[in-house]
Amino acid sequence: MLRISVTLLLCAATFARADYMDHFVLREDVGPHKAPYLGDAQLVVIPIEVAGFPPIDLAALQHFFSPDDPNGFVKYYEAASLGRYHPRVTVAPKVSYATCPLPAAQFPTCAVARGDINAFTAGMDMMRDVIKKSDQAGFDFAPYDVNGRKGTADGWIDGVMLLTNVPFGGIAFPFGFFNRGDNLNGSNSGPLVVDGIKIGHFAIAGENDQFVMVHEFGHVLGLTDLYDESGKYDGLYLSVMGTWGYDPNIPLPDAETRFRLRWANWHQVQGRQRVVIHPAETTGEVYRLGTGDEYFLVENRGPGDAFDRSLPERGLAVFHVDRTVKLGGQEGQFVERILDCVNCDPWHPYIRLLQADGLFEIEHSGRFGRGDLFGAGSFLRPDPRAVAVSELNAVNSSNLYSGAVSGLKLDDVRLLADGSIEVTLDAPETGQCDEKLCAEGEGCAPVTCGEPEKKTGCSVGEGLWPAFGLLLLEQGLRRRKQRVLRRP
Ligand SMILES: [Zn+2]
Structure with missing residues (x-):
């Protein structure tokens, strides 16, 4: 059954703007399937620059992913979450390629078309290679796990984003689910493991497009696509996951x-x-x-x-x-x-x-x-x-x-x-x-x-959530006490 599903994905939607998340049908799978979406999180964005394509503007990237940009990634997620989710993003050292890291025979211009079957394996090899190169260059992934299902470090990275300058739309990819190759830690399946930290999924955007990354990272948090991939109409308006x-x-x-x-x-x-x-x-x-x-x-x-x-x-x-x-x-x-x-x-x-x-x-x-x-x-x-x-x-x-x-x-x-x-x-x-x-x-x-009970004071409306009910009860008692005290 699983094999059939994987084959379908290979045939139908590889490197489309696909997702793998469930919009919180499950809430307990932070770590293996979702990045933490509450509390402080330490995220990494790795710029990947391929020679021959427009260079990445690192200063602009730094700004967009810093808390100083009022219209940037961090402020966006803080505003959207009412400050309940606090991402901080480190722009890792750039990973450079002199030539396209994808096989030239299949990708002569390094462009990845939507639905390109060949991109599946090659893309995974590239994700693995980027993490390996960053690790070998001395980048330490260990500080990027401070959060998890219980709000504390859980062995899974808080979030990784790959931003490239090659012509490529965007995708959030469940690497750990599909990996049948080297995990960089002696195994041939599952999430990558570097510096003791597991990396199960990636948000990826091409053409140096930081805005696409805001959407792709939504997938990493657990959200599914809400636009219409089939093209019948635009899909959901007023949504970062929509149109x-x-x-x-x-x-x-x-x-x-x-x-x-x-x-x-x-x-x-x-x-x-x-x-x-x-x-x-x-x-x-x-x-x-x-x-x-x-x-x-x-x-x-x-x-x-x-x-x-x-x-x-x-x-x-x-x-x-x-x-x-x-x-x-x-x-x-x-x-x-x-x-x-x-x-x-x-x-x-x-x-x-x-x-x-x-x-x-x-x-x-x-x-x-x-x-x-x-x-x-x-x-x-x-x-x-x-x-x-x-x-x-x-x-x-x-x-x-x-x-x-x-x-x-x-x-x-x-x-x-x-x-x-x-x-x-x-x-x-x-x-x-x-x-x-x-x-x-x-x-x-x-x-x-x-409607909160307004006039009766001491009676608690049926079904009001318990803390609110207690508060009203307390206020009611206080009011009654005041009435008693005021009695001539
Ligand atoms: Zn998407």
Whole structure:
């Protein structure tokens, strides 16, 4: 079974912008399958310069990967994660090649075309050679493992990026999964091992394109591709893993991606709530309507100072998420996702961006633009006919893909002067507050669920997350005590 999968990959998608990650179907595989995505991390970027191609601008590279560039890699991941993920990137000494490191017979111009079968083995040989050369030149990989599943060094490198100047798009590559050759430590399989540190996967970008690296590194963190590899439409807008064209206006991750990375401030809606949603770039707020595998996420997106700069206006981005679409956590399943990508069906992808204007331009191979975010006067309501959105029924609604009327609602949108957005959200009155992404830590549980009790003081709303409940209880007791004291 595994062999078949590998063969399929060889035939279909080698060196396409492929991924191997699961968007957190599994959360416990940091190390062998994912780089740590919370806390401090020490990353390495290795410039690979081949003579005869435009030289790498090392000063520009240093700047982009330093915390000083307000629009750079580090600031991007810090902003996207609300500071929960702190990468620091070391630009390793350049590895130089006098000639193309790929076999001349197969790659006469050193260019690697998408889907080139020959590139598979040759590319792995090159990755191995670059690490070997860096190691032999005295670069010590040991300091680049400070983080892991438990937040401490785990024997796996925190992240390696290879940036080349040859014509080559980009890829994140699970080297350890495919390696059947030298691991630089006496074995003939699995991850590379240098200075006692395992390297299981690489993010690679060509043509000196640092912006591509921001996307490829997203794969290393565990994210799958959200653009449409099949070409039916563009795929998911408003996402670093989606349709972004690698221009300097880096989009934030979409709400589902931040939610799964535990980089969101997650508010679970229960009952009817009038809420103020603050800009995603500063607060990370995500409102979730519905539970289980299928639900809607709402966040406030607009042109920010550093990121999301290409957005035409501010409004609520509404995503319909269905986790049952082609996601799987088994090792090697990323191969199936490459052949049949999660966002390739415009009418029922894993993550669909709803458009307030109801014109379905994105699904019809058009582009995201003005009127697509939910602004003043827009709404999302159930469709009582109990049909799902589809090509034959291009009508906005909060119905599920089964056609079932979810009862979820978004209405009375008001844009406030400070960039916040007021909206009324509706979800079922009960049973919305019990889900968690993980047992403990930031982003594991909703920061609110349902409207906090305002008037009764001492009573605790059902299902409020425990700490918040305790806080209210404490305040209630205090208030009661004050009332007692004040009694004449
Ligand atoms: Zn990708």
